[in-house]
Amino acid sequence: MFIPDKTARTIRLNVRISDGLCTPANGPTLPKIKKGALVELVIHANDLLDDEERKILISERNILLLPRGSELWARVKDDEVTENLQPHRIETKVYPVVPGLVVAFSLLDDLNLVIRGAKGSVLADCKCHIPSLDFEAKSVNEACARISTAFEPSRRSHTGNVFNCVFTKQNGTLRPLADLRKTKEAEAI
Numbered sequence: 001m002f003i004p005d006k007t008a009r010t011i012r013l014n015v016r017i018s019d020g021l022c023t024p025a026n027g028p029t030l031p032k033i034k035k036g037a038l039v040e041l042v043i044h045a046n047d048l049l050d051d052e053e054r055k056i057l058i059s060e061r062n063i064l065l066l067p068r069g070s071e072l073w074a075r076v077k078d079d080e081v082t083e084n085l086q087p088h089r090i091e092t093k094v095y096p097v098v099p100g101l102v103v104a105f106s107l108l109d110d111l112n113l114v115i116r117g118a119k120g121s122v123l124a125d126c127k128c129h130i131p132s133l134d135f136e137a138k139s140v141n142e143a144c145a146r147i148s149t150a151f152e153p154s155r156r157s158h159t160g161n162v163f164n165c166v167f168t169k170q171n172g173t174l175r176p177l178a179d180l181r182k183t184k185e186a187e188a189i
Contacts, residue, residue, distance in 0.1 A: 062112040062124055063188050065180060066168060070111070072128075073102035073167045073174055074144045076151040085150060088132035094167055094174040102167065102174065103147045105130040111140065113181060115188050121181060123162065140166060140177075 014025035024030050033039070048054040066072075076089060078101055089101045108127035115121050128143040129136055133150055137143035140162050148158035163178040170180070
């Protein structure tokens with residue numbers, strides 16, 4: 001069962017930068033903010049004055065996340081599925097030792113992580129084979145959505161964050177792609 005993180009709410013404040021200071025766009029002062037709070041500043045790339053800084057902050061590069069042939073597993077819930085699909089759901093433990101059901105698929109190409117300057121990284125398209133469905137997907141996202149559609153028919157939406165619901169085996173444990181992404185991002189610095 002997925003329980004949303006109640007602390008993940010954010011508030012968007014429109015501010016103007018004047019002489020290096022943030023001032024509210026719609027009021028005289030900013031709201032009181034906890035000391036040490038980590039905030040995100042979103043700036044249109046054209047508003048950066050230094051061309052070199054802009055190039056660095058909007059640059060993209062690909063790094064290898066997983067090689068071709070790697071096996072991945074998409075987490076699914078225990079929905080009622082057709083008899084021919086039942087054997088393809090594997091009951092296992094995923095990090096941090098939480099029991100669950102997963103469906104395997106494999107990479108037909110290298111899977112690259114696109115490091116996007118100051119933005120969060122994303123997965124590049126990568127052909128995947130889903131043996132249980134005898135289907136070739138064009139990306140990990142599509143593979144995950146196809147698996148969800150087939151194995152979770154009661155869901156209203158078949159999309160999700162693949163970094164959290166797709167797993168790779170690391171040191172004998174199924175761990176979310178989010179863990180591998182953090183490691184690769186740190187190595188790329």
